[in-house]
Amino acid sequence: MTSRKTVLVLGGSSDIGRAAARAFAKAGYDVGLAGRDVAALEPDAADLRARSNVEVGLHKFDVLDTASFDSFVSGLPALPDVVISIVGLLGVQQNAESDLAHATTIMRSNYEGPSLILGLFAEKFLGRGTGTIVGVSSVAGDRGRASNYVYGSAKAGFSAFLSGLRARASRGGVHVVTVKPGFVRTKMTEGMKLIGPLTVEAPVVGDAILRAVESKTDVVYVSGKWRLVMLIIKTLPEAVFKKLKF
Amino acid sequence: MTLVSGWGRFPVVDSDVLRPRSFEAVGEAVARVTGSVARGNGRAYGDAAIGAVRTIGMTGFDRVRSFDPATGRLRLEAGVLLSDLIDTFGPRGFLPFVVPGTRFVSVGGAIAADVHGKNHHCEGGFGRYVDSILLRTGQSETIEASREQNSDAFFATVGGMGLTGVILEATMRLRPVETGWIRERVISASDLDAAMRALEASDSATYSVAWIDCAARGRDLGRSLIYLGEHAGRDELAEGAAAFPAGKDPGLAVPVDLPSMTLNRYSIRAFNELYYRMGARRAGGNHVVSLYPYFFPLDSLSGWNRIYGRRGFLQHQCVIPEAGARAVLGEILDRVARRGDASFLAVLKKLGQGDGILSFPLPGYTLALDFPVKGDILNFLDEIDRLVVAAGGRLYLAKDARQSRATFEAGYPALSRFKAIRKSLDPAGAIRSKLSQRLFDEV
Ligand SMILES: Cc1cc2nc3c(=O)[nH]c(=O)nc-3n(C[C@H](O)[C@H](O)[C@H](O)COP(=O)(O)OP(=O)(O)OC[C@H]3O[C@@H](n4cnc5c(N)ncnc54)[C@H](O)[C@@H]3O)c2cc1C
Numbered sequence: 095m096t097s098r099k100t101v102l103v104l105g106g107s108s109d110i111g112r113a114a115a116r117a118f119a120k121a122g123y124d125v126g127l128a129g130r131d132v133a134a135l136e137p138d139a140a141d142l143r144a145r146s147n148v149e150v151g152l153h154k155f156d157v158l159d160t161a162s163f164d165s166f167v168s169g170l171p172a173l174p175d176v177v178i179s180i181v182g183l184l185g186v187q188q189n190a191e192s193d194l195a196h197a198t199t200i201m202r203s204n205y206e207g208p209s210l211i212l213g214l215f216a217e218k219f220l221g222r223g224t225g226t227i228v229g230v231s232s233v234a235g236d237r238g239r240a241s242n243y244v245y246g247s248a249k250a251g252f253s254a255f256l257s258g259l260r261a262r263a264s265r266g267g268v269h270v271v272t273v274k275p276g277f278v279r280t281k282m283t284e285g286m287k288l289i290g291p292l293t294v295e296a297p298v299v300g301d302a303i304l305r306a307v308e309s310k311t312d313v314v315y316v317s318g319k320w321r322l323v324m325l326i327i328k329t330l331p332e333a334v335f336k337k338l339k340f
Numbered sequence: 341m342t343l344v345s346g347w348g349r350f351p352v353v354d355s356d357v358l359r360p361r362s363f364e365a366v367g368e369a370v371a372r373v374t375g376s377v378a379r380g381n382g383r384a385y386g387d388a389a390i391g392a393v394r395t396i397g398m399t400g401f402d403r404v405r406s407f408d409p410a411t412g413r414l415r416l417e418a419g420v421l422l423s424d425l426i427d428t429f430g431p432r433g434f435l436p437f438v439v440p441g442t443r444f445v446s447v448g449g450a451i452a453a454d455v456h457g458k459n460h461h462c463e464g465g466f467g468r469y470v471d472s473i474l475l476r477t478g479q480s481e482t483i484e485a486s487r488e489q490n491s492d493a494f495f496a497t498v499g500g501m502g503l504t505g506v507i508l509e510a511t512m513r514l515r516p517v518e519t520g521w522i523r524e525r526v527i528s529a530s531d532l533d534a535a536m537r538a539l540e541a542s543d544s545a546t547y548s549v550a551w552i553d554c555a556a557r558g559r560d561l562g563r564s565l566i567y568l569g570e571h572a573g574r575d576e577l578a579e580g581a582a583a584f585p586a587g588k589d590p591g592l593a594v595p596v597d598l599p600s601m602t603l604n605r606y607s608i609r610a611f612n613e614l615y616y617r618m619g620a621r622r623a624g625g626n627h628v629v630s631l632y633p634y635f636f637p638l639d640s641l642s643g644w645n646r647i648y649g650r651r652g653f654l655q656h657q658c659v660i661p662e663a664g665a666r667a668v669l670g671e672i673l674d675r676v677a678r679r680g681d682a683s684f685l686a687v688l689k690k691l692g693q694g695d696g697i698l699s700f701p702l703p704g705y706t707l708a709l710d711f712p713v714k715g716d717i718l719n720f721l722d723e724i725d726r727l728v729v730a731a732g733g734r735l736y737l738a739k740d741a742r743q744s745r746a747t748f749e750a751g752y753p754a755l756s757r758f759k760a761i762r763k764s765l766d767p768a769g770a771i772r773s774k775l776s777q778r779l780f781d782e783v
Contacts, residue, residue: 120428137403137405138403140404140405140406141403141404141405144404144405144406144407144414145404145428145429146428
């Protein structure tokens with residue numbers, strides 16, 4: 095049983111985090127769930143244990159508390175084989191336009207924290223010579239939009255960080271996956287108008303992450319349709335793009 | 341307010357849809373308005389899962405609390421889908437004892453409708469394998485109910501269509517299986533008599549169901565294919581076959597509403613003819629088939645309810661006590677065949693005694709038919725209902741969108757007992773669905 099692989103999910107209580115944890119547990123990975131409120135993760139740990147025979151550990155992790163990252167990583171019982179960051183905060187764009195504190199929290203939750211912690215894992219993985227890093231970014235980072243550019247720009251930064259890290263780490267046997275889920279029906283998007291054919295359920299994302307890790311894919315648009323949509327959106331000239339209500 | 345409908349997409353009504361994230365939030369949702377009901381995965385056809393004012397979506401509660409691999413006993417949240425249970429525990433050697441014709445139903449919805457499978461005649465309904473439930477009543481209490489403890493609440497909730505409160509959790513038992521394969525035998529029956537005889541003779545088969553060609557008339561009236569099934573053992577599988585078949589996600593989807601023209605007496609006739617002939621060719625021998633197509637033939641086409649067009653469709657599912665069944669079923673099928681616009685296929689099966697106070701099953705034959713919503717269909721179905729009532733039968737609430745109060749009252753004599761229990765759990769009447777308003781709430 096010692097040869098079982100392990101996955102650490104940062105942001106384990108999110109819908110996508112839970113789905114990813116289930117997908118990995120089903121595939122036989124031991125799971126670590128990390129989140130701000132460890133007690134709140136207990137039911138999810140019980141769920142994973144009941145569904146499979148894997149070991150589940152809980153860890154306290156706050157993405158805004160960057161000072162704790164070093165001790166978080168060194169305090170883990172073992173270095174995982176796969177680490178997934180699903181941490182993020184959509185926030186409220188309108189508030190972020192005037193409330194600097196809110197804008198800062200969005201930027202730090204989506205860019206600074208996830209990048210720093212994954213960077214730290216990358217160092218350890220490179221030292222070991224193996225490992226997979228998964229960052230859940232967003233199609234919102236592919237182009238800034240009037241309606242959510244604070245969030246989008248932070249995701250853009252995160253996507254750029256991941257692509258650079260991938261280029262560097264691949265030479266050291268470490269694989270980096272960028273996941274761009276598009277619309278997912280979750281707590282975060284509740285009440286938002288989502289476009290039906292472009293929207294997926296969290297379990298679809300969880301399975302896509304597992305597949306990407308096992309097949310060493312670099313960038314995953316969970317719904318193939320998004321790749322096309324974002325290709326069009328990215329190539330629209332700025333003069334046209336700024337006039338779109340979007 | 342959001343427009344909500346059931347799987348039949350009729351009726352479409354306004355309700356305030358909420359998706360609470362915690363049991364406390366469920367309680368608050370119930371307490372704050374008069375007129376809410378829980379909704380599982382929305383597979384009930386009519387108005388059962390639509391709150392009079394507020395609809396409480398439960399599929400977010402999808403955690404398994406505990407599982408004992410020695411006994412197959414499971415504690416879980418009510419929003420877990422049977423498809424999830426099958427995918428998770430099937431490969432570990434356990435399946436639900438009872439599954440309906442689609443696997444995309446929640447445990448809460450399966451308890452609330454006390455759903456029946458192809459094994460009701462010998463193994464009973466979903467509720468039989470539920471040991472206890474955690475129920476949030478309309479009175480803002482959370483109670484544990486079982487056959488021993490709060491047993492009135494338990495038996496009113498099994499089959500109670502969500503009207504005793506919101507099921508938060510359940511403890512249920514799974515069936516140990518060696519494989520996820522079914523040994524199937526197909527029997528072709530040339531008319532209704534032959535079909536009923538074949539079902540009768542197959543009483544000891546674990547699973548049995550007949551697909552009737554309801555376009556066939558005259559001498560062929562009631563001609564059908566009977567599908568019997570048993571769980572296959574490991575030694576019955578082909579060499580090298582996996583003990584558990586791969587479950588495919590519904591690949592094909594119906595992306596738009598088809599114009600209702602697509603379904604007409606000619607296309608239906610042609611489809612039925614083809615289906616019958618193809619099935620008849622397989623009749624006789626045993627085949628080992630995956631559980632997915634055996635139990636859930638329709639699940640491979642997601643959104644198939646859109647085939648019936650924008651106005652939706654109605655399912656009419658009745659059960660007729662054994663004694664008078666032959667004559668009434670013959671009469672219904674004849675009227676349907678003469679009408680010409682009924683379902684592709686009708687389903688006929690034998691049921692046993694139901695467990696819950698409002699559970700649909702009673703010993704006899706159940707017939708399910710689909711009709712697109714158009715023309716004089718409501719009048720036509722009222723006439724069919726008269727035949728059902730006269731024969732001492734009843735209609736299935738999980739499929740109903742239109743029966744009258746009189747039909748309902750005639751079919752469910754235990755209603756007054758159900759109402760009394762409901763009153764004691766929810767004196768102020770906080771829990772109400774569109775269905776309960778239509779069929780029995782005092783107005
Ligand atoms: C293709 C198809 C085939 C079917 N075949 C069969 C069959 O063979 N046998 C059969 O018996 N049924 C069958 N059904 C009907 C289906 O099994 C039932 O309608 C079932 O109740 C649907 O479950 P759901 O989770 O979608 O519940 P919903 O449709 O959302 O709700 C159904 C009822 O359950 C209540 N409910 C849901 N969740 C809760 C909860 N947590 N607490 C309290 N009440 C709750 C609702 O208030 C409502 O009254 C079929 C349906 C389809 C679409």
